[in-house]
Amino acid sequence: MAKSPREKYYRIGEISRLYKISTDILRYYDKIGLMSPDFIGENGYRYYSKKQIWKLNNIRNLRNIGVGLEDIKEFLDERNINSANDIIEFQLEKVEDKIKKLTELKEELTSKLENIEFFKTFKDFNKPVLKFIPKRKFLRSKGNFKQDWEIDFELKILNEKTEYDNDFILTNNEIGATLSKENFLKGEYLTFSESFIINDVKGEIIPEGYFLTIVFKGKYDESYKYYNILKKYIEENNLIVTGDIHEIYHIEIHITENEDEFITEIQIPVAEQQK
Structure with missing residues (x-):
């Protein structure tokens, strides 16, 4: 040329x-x-x-x-003018889609930040609380989990099944693991039957109901202390366990590597025992 x-x-x-x-x-x-x-x-x-x-x-x-x-x-x-028009319209669609996703991500991260700030000043640790929890959607992964990394790996797989693109601390979804009623009654508190994500998009609906809860701070392998507190409360208040137990991980390995800063909530579905 x-x-x-x-x-x-x-x-x-x-x-x-x-x-x-x-x-x-x-x-x-x-x-x-x-x-x-x-x-x-x-x-x-x-x-x-x-x-x-x-x-x-x-x-x-x-x-x-x-x-x-x-x-x-x-x-x-x-x-030409027509092809440029098509390309620009396509670009606008893509930009709008990115704005929508970034707006959703901002809302999710803001929610996560508010959650962290809430637990920074939380005072009611280690106290049994009976509370009503509305129905929720659980996206579950069945298995037999004993190690933190096993649960975390399953949660990553579950997150792929939601409609959320972001993977930062699973954004504003609550995450956790299920302890079977059988293991709870036997005192086997570190063997879980499933991991789950609580979200608004998809999953099995968990009915509303009353749950005996406790929030504790620290390592997972010390959960037995708080399960024993809840068992005592159940016996003293004439309650029965009606289903499997949920552990919700509010502050966990994605947020801090210091296990003493972990914050976990145990939720046990209960009902009054018929006399």
């Missing part, structure tokens, strides 16, 4: 550094005819002019919002 002596040309390495895009990708764009250099010198170097660089701006902008390379190539090859 003939080149103007007045025109400045840029080698592929310069374009790569300027746009922070690898030379391999630039060579691939050349291979598929998306953006070819103005000419290749006798030394084998690829040279680009400013007339080519505008294409790279368009390619990057369109790739950043999810436009495929074939669609980009078609647009660049046949640019």
